[in-house]
Amino acid sequence: MKATVEVNRTRLYYEDTGTGMPVLFIHGMCGHANVWDDLVRRLSPDFRCIAYDRRGHTRSAPVGDVVRTVGLHADDAAALIETLGIAPCLVVGSSGGARIGVDLVRRYPELLRGAVLSEPPLLGLNPEAASAFIGELQPRVEAAIARGGPEAAVDAFFGYVCPGLWDAIDEVHRQTYRDNHVELFGDLKMPPYQISLADLGQIRVPCRMIVGTKTLPIFRQITNLVASAIPGAGLIEIPDSGHVTYAENPDAFTTSVREFVAGLAASPAS
Numbered sequence: 001m002k003a004t005v006e007v008n009r010t011r012l013y014y015e016d017t018g019t020g021m022p023v024l025f026i027h028g029m030c031g032h033a034n035v036w037d038d039l040v041r042r043l044s045p046d047f048r049c050i051a052y053d054r055r056g057h058t059r060s061a062p063v064g065d066v067v068r069t070v071g072l073h074a075d076d077a078a079a080l081i082e083t084l085g086i087a088p089c090l091v092v093g094s095s096g097g098a099r100i101g102v103d104l105v106r107r108y109p110e111l112l113r114g115a116v117l118s119e120p121p122l123l124g125l126n127p128e129a130a131s132a133f134i135g136e137l138q139p140r141v142e143a144a145i146a147r148g149g150p151e152a153a154v155d156a157f158f159g160y161v162c163p164g165l166w167d168a169i170d171e172v173h174r175q176t177y178r179d180n181h182v183e184l185f186g187d188l189k190m191p192p193y194q195i196s197l198a199d200l201g202q203i204r205v206p207c208r209m210i211v212g213t214k215t216l217p218i219f220r221q222i223t224n225l226v227a228s229a230i231p232g233a234g235l236i237e238i239p240d241s242g243h244v245t246y247a248e249n250p251d252a253f254t255t256s257v258r259e260f261v262a263g264l265a266a267s268p269a270s
Contacts, residue, residue, distance in 0.1 A: 004059070007079035008072075013059035014052035014080065018044030021113070021261065022086035025051040026077060028095030028244070029161075029187055030154060030180040032058035039092075039246050042254045047090075047261075052080060054097075056183045058176065068186045070193040074103035081111045088113040090264075092257065094246055095119055095162075096187060102195065102226070105205040114264050116257050118210040118238075118245045119219045122226060124192055129218045136160070150181040157184060164214060164242035200229035206267070207233040208260045212241035212248065219243055234260075 001016040015033050017040050025036040033051035040049040055076050056063035066072065077100060081087050090113050093101035098120035105115050123130035137160055144156035154177055158166040166174070209227035211220055227235035236256045241248035 005080065005083055007083050008076050010055050010076060011061040012052050012055065012076060012080055014050055014084075015040075016084075017049045018047055020047045022048040022050060022084075022089040023257075024077065024081060024086065024089050024091045025049065026073075026091065026093040026097030026100050027051070027054060027057070028093075028097045029157070030057070030177040030184050031097070032176060032180070034176075035247065038250050039254060039257075042250065043257065046258075048086070050080075050084065050086065050089075054100075054183075056186060057180050063183075063186060068190045070099055070103050070190065071107075073100045074107065077104055078108045078111055081108075087111040090114050090116070090257075090261065092116045092246075093118065093120070094244060095121060099193060102200075103193070105203050105207060106195075106199065109203075109205045112205050114206040114208070114260065116208045116210065116260055117226075118253075119212065119215060119223050119243055120226060121219065122193065122195055122222050123218075124194060125197065125222050125225050126218065129221055133216070133218045150185070151178040154178045154181050154184055161216065162243045164212075164248045165244040168248065197225065197229040200226060201231065203230045203233075206260075206264060208256065209233050209235045210238055210245050210253070210256060211235065212238050212243060212245045214240065214242045216243065 004011050004013050027035050032053045036051040043049055053060040091101050098117035101115050101117045102120050140156045140160055141153045144152040207230050209223050211223040227233045238245040238249045238252045246253040
């Protein structure tokens with residue numbers, strides 16, 4: 001099913017496929033619901049898979065003059081869960097979507113059964129490495145804007161942060177990311193997300209952290225920090241994968257999700 005729904009003073013597009021335990025997929029930078037299509041195809045025989053376009057992306061309503069924050073996107077996701085009546089659900093997020101997932105498990109634990117979060121860019125946990133990362137990324141993006149405008153900036157961003165994904169997809173799929181270039185700059189200009197290791201230590205929703213073996217060092221460092229801080233959170237390495245683990249090695253990612261759910265079912269709290 002493909003539909004739109006009014007939640008949290010915006011309109012979100014979503015796709016709802018399959019039956020079973022509900023799973024909400026949250027995409028990352030410049031993405032949309034259909035970046036999850038391959039994973040949904042693999043999981044929908046056993047799970048109810050809901051993927052949506054985040055506020056401002058592709059088929060969802062533009063952001064307008066609202067200040068973008070991680071918390072705003074998490075509020076949208078929580079409202080979507082409540083409106084669709086899928087609580088408690090599993091949330092699966094990648095990159096910026098995983099950062100939103102972290103905020104969800106912190107502030108809306110009653111809506112969640114568990115969370116699989118791949119490489120959330122919680123840059124505030126490692127300011128020195130974050131500064132070096134931005135120092136590498138910013139001139140690439142600025143040079144691309146000067147050379148070819150905002151769509152070229154998307155190419156520069158993904159070419160540096162997610163080269164495995166960018167090399168693997170064709171021009172048609174690259175263009176769907178470029179079309180969301182407004183949200184590239186919107187996300188990059190968001191107020192820094194404030195979180196500490198102590199905050200992460202208060203999380204009680206079962207979590208699994210995922211990291212690619214070929215990702216940038218900063219994402220490996222941060223994901224390790226998060227996995228160590230959240231009680232009981234395991235860390236799974238996805239081989240032959242960079243930052244976008246679910247797309248670069250979908251077999252291993254699917255297996256990890258299924259194993260995590262099996263662990264939830266076997267836990268005493270289930």
